[in-house]
Amino acid sequence: MIDNNLTLTSLFAFILALAVSFAITPGVKMLAIKIKAVDVPKDERRMHKTPIPRAGGLAIFAGFLASTLFFGRMGVQLRSILLGALLIIVLGVIDDVVSLKPWIKFLGQIIAAMIPVLNGVLVQRFTNPFSHSGYLELGAWAIPVTVLWIVGITNAVNLIDGLDGLACGVSTIATVTMFVIAILYSESQIALLMAALAGACIGFLPYNMNPAKIFMGDTGAMFLGYILAVTSVQGLFKFYAVISFAVPFIVLSLPIFDTTFAIVRRLAHGQSPLHADRGHVHHRLIDLGFDQKQSVAILYTFSAVMGLTAVILATTNESKLIILAVVVLIAFFLGMTLMTVEKRHQKQEQAMLEKMQQKKEETPEDPASDVPSGKEDQ
Numbered sequence: 001m002i003d004n005n006l007t008l009t010s011l012f013a014f015i016l017a018l019a020v021s022f023a024i025t026p027g028v029k030m031l032a033i034k035i036k037a038v039d040v041p042k043d044e045r046r047m048h049k050t051p052i053p054r055a056g057g058l059a060i061f062a063g064f065l066a067s068t069l070f071f072g073r074m075g076v077q078l079r080s081i082l083l084g085a086l087l088i089i090v091l092g093v094i095d096d097v098v099s100l101k102p103w104i105k106f107l108g109q110i111i112a113a114m115i116p117v118l119n120g121v122l123v124q125r126f127t128n129p130f131s132h133s134g135y136l137e138l139g140a141w142a143i144p145v146t147v148l149w150i151v152g153i154t155n156a157v158n159l160i161d162g163l164d165g166l167a168c169g170v171s172t173i174a175t176v177t178m179f180v181i182a183i184l185y186s187e188s189q190i191a192l193l194m195a196a197l198a199g200a201c202i203g204f205l206p207y208n209m210n211p212a213k214i215f216m217g218d219t220g221a222m223f224l225g226y227i228l229a230v231t232s233v234q235g236l237f238k239f240y241a242v243i244s245f246a247v248p249f250i251v252l253s254l255p256i257f258d259t260t261f262a263i264v265r266r267l268a269h270g271q272s273p274l275h276a277d278r279g280h281v282h283h284r285l286i287d288l289g290f291d292q293k294q295s296v297a298i299l300y301t302f303s304a305v306m307g308l309t310a311v312i313l314a315t316t317n318e319s320k321l322i323i324l325a326v327v328v329l330i331a332f333f334l335g336m337t338l339m340t341v342e343k344r345h346q347k348q349e350q351a352m353l354e355k356m357q358q359k360k361e362e363t364p365e366d367p368a369s370d371v372p373s374g375k376e377d378q
Contacts, residue, residue: 003186010179010195013071017196021063021203028059029207029214037096039215052212055096056204057220060168061089063200064227071192078189080119081230084112088154088226092219106151109222113150116230122146123233150229156255157225158218159262160281164210166296170303171224172201174251177307178231181314193231197224210292228252250310254303257281 032038032053040051065082072078091108094100123146124138138145161167179194181187201224207213216224232248249256258281285295 002183003188006186006188006191007183009071009188010183010191013067013192014195014199016070017063017067017199018203019063019199020066021059021200022206023203024062025056025059025204025207025214028056028062029053031058032056032096032214032217035097037093037217039217052215054215054217055093055219056208056214057089057092057216057218057223060200060204060216060220061085061223063203064196067196067199068193071196073189076119077116077121077234080116081121081227084115084230085223085226087112087115088222089219092217092222096217096219105218105222109151109154109226110147112226113147113154113230117143117146117150121230121234123149146233149233150226152259153229153232153252153255154222154225156252156259157228158221159259160255160299161216161221163286163292163296164212165205165208166299167221167224168201168205168208168216169296169300170254171228172198172205173300173303173307174228175201177251177310178228178248180311184311184315190231190234193227197227197231210296225255248310250306250313253306254281254299 032055035055037053037055038051039054065085068078068082087108091100091105091112095105122142124142157167157171160170175194175198179191179198182191182194204216204220208216228248228251232251261281281299285298286292290298
């Protein structure tokens, strides 16, 4: 049964975070310009053509923090989560200004992850439908697995931050999904955290949608990934058999999928997994002929479908869920395939028309065609 008081409090937390984030983003933009946290388009991976301020994640963090401090119950675990988040924010701001080396960011992320982990925020078990207990207990592996999860998701969200509004919007969808599940199971702490995070993201989105006025930068992308990862192994997500780890994995499937294939792709080409490239899913959609808004809408749709699947997984029979998930995914990928084929066909037709037009312009007119024939003179 849904707790009406929790729902109302979550609504207030959402509104406060949204208002703070929306109100201070212009100030954060001016600060970003002042400290030279500006994204200059210097390679083909970047979709924008002019320099744009980044570090907009400071506004998201401010909205989230204000709402959490006002409505949250400050315990040991929440304090450790916020402390780790603060470290992530500092790391992100520095990176947005001076571009840190990957290994320095990675080390900082591990330290930030260890703070809540050592205070009891742990993945304690996996859902295991083949076991009589329904669980696979991690035991001594709990700490390294949790740190790997937090660092992995932190970087996964960062890696999909390649189009205006993409990472922020996908994170919002994931946040709302986790909020709905938390409300259904009356998990007050998770519900309030997710309401605050959703409000902070939505307050920032008007400035971040195409054409973006400010980017959230590594500051925002790493912060969102960190909070989603940490929250996904709290409360109900580590105590209910059906929900344990499977739901957050589904909720965050887009960044997980994109990051996994990025690592495999780079290793296959003999490159470092940290090597930047232009092979992410959003880049591929752009290369197929979709514009930024269309590409973002497609990825929003995928995230929403997976979010709905996660909610159903948390509230219904597992076998029904598996059937539904398979049907939904088949339908989605079939639709994506048809759209891709159509786009490719349109690009080929356009290229052919342009080639014909160019050939026509380059072909000189035949002078003889202007000379009347003798038969016509007669």
